[in-house]
Amino acid sequence: MRLMRISLDGQRALVTGGARGIGAATAGALRACGAEVIVVDRLGDAPVDVADPQALEDAFARAGALDVVVANAGATLFRRLDEMVDEDWRRLLDINLTGAFHTVRLAARVMKPRRRGAIVLAASTNSFDGEADLAAYNATKAGLLGILRTASNELGPWGIRVNAVCPGLIRTDLTAGHFAQPQLLKDYCRHIPLGRGGAPEEVALAIVFLASPLASYITGATLLVDGGQMAAKFGIWDERMGRFAGDHWELADPPSTTA
Ligand SMILES: NC(=O)c1ccc[n+]([C@@H]2O[C@H](COP(=O)([O-])OP(=O)(O)OC[C@H]3O[C@@H](n4cnc5c(N)ncnc54)[C@H](O)[C@@H]3O)[C@@H](O)[C@H]2O)c1
Known part of the structure; x- marks a missing residue:
């Protein structure tokens, strides 16, 4: 059995959307495992919009050989289905879906001649459900699974x-609105068995695992990082069993620490 530690020593990784949130945590975690990390983001000194194919291609050309590519850049948009205008729909698809497709395509072109590499996409629990007011976001995140399965098949x-x-619900700028509304957060977390939103680092660790040699026989897979939300059809938390302590649910009577 190999030693159970993740080493990415000598590897080069590119993370889109790596300036903040889950992407920044991922860049940090990859570096902590020894990788050299290139961040591609519309924020920062060398802004790159993943919705601009030429700018993305130039960024990959500058990056050179890559062992790991994380297609993480994404945005969201709350609109009623019947109030969505075409421009909003197109912009979100350009970033979340076409941007990710271009990222995977460029990654494939860089990795194929080397006959190795790992690509990780940032999909969502919204890849599987139909959360209201998020038609464009949900469509892009569901679409990513089509790219995922085709790419894993073709590139294996x-x-x-x-x-x-x-x-699932991760505390970043993307979800700041959720975390700023105590009642909404309380109700949302009723549906999360672990009783709380996640931290960006908790997603980053899952991404690093999938990118690492520890996941050497895993491809085409989707890994939920959602505190159990998708397993909880009707939710679990209510006032009969616990209380909401600011940002998480906890049992009313914590188990005794004495055996
Ligand atoms: N936060 C959550 O709860 C959550 C849940 C499921 C999926 N996700 C997905 O995880 C990914 C990261 O989300 P986050 O929560 O860290 O969001 P975030 O808004 O904190 O960070 C997104 C990053 O992507 C960059 N970005 C956005 N549009 C870009 C563009 N057109 N070109 C280049 N960079 C761009 C931003 O500048 C930012 O650095 C997204 O794809 C998001 O859909 C997030």
């Missing part, structure tokens, strides 16, 4: 693995 023979994380 070249030794390239392609996987996706599917985060």
Whole structure:
């Protein structure tokens, strides 16, 4: 059995959307495992919009050989289905879906000649459900699973693995609105068995695992990182069993610490 530690020493990784949130945590975690990390983001000194194919291609050309690519850049948009205008729909698809497709395509072109590599997509629990007011977001996140499965199928023979994380509610700028509304957060967390939102680092660790040699026989997989939310059809927390302590649910009577 190999030693159970993740080493990415000598590897080069590129993370889109790596300036903040889950992407920044992922860049940090990859570096902590020894990888050299290139961040591609519309924020920062060398802004790159993943919705701009030429800018993305230039960024990959500058990056050179890559062992790991994380297609994480994403945005969201709350609109009623019947109030969505075409421009909003197109912009979100350009970033979340076409941007990710271009990222995977460029990663494949860089990795195929080397016959190795790992690609991780940031999908979502919204890849599987129909959360209201998020038609464009949900469509992009469901669409990512089509890219995931096709890419893992096509690229497997070249030794390239392609996987996706599917985060639930994670505390980042993207979800700041949820965390700023105590009642909404309380009700949302009723549906999360672990009783709380997640931290970006908790998703980053799942991404690093999937990108690492520890996941050497995993490709085409979706890994939920959602505190159990998708397993909980009707939710679990209510006032009969616990209380909401600011940002998480806890049992009313914590188990005794004495045996
Ligand atoms: N936070 C959550 O609860 C959650 C849940 C499920 C999935 N996700 C997904 O995880 C990914 C990261 O989300 P986050 O919560 O860290 O969001 P975030 O808003 O904190 O960070 C997103 C990053 O992507 C960058 N970005 C956005 N649009 C870009 C573009 N057009 N070109 C280049 N960079 C761009 C931003 O500048 C930012 O650095 C997204 O794909 C998101 O859909 C997040």
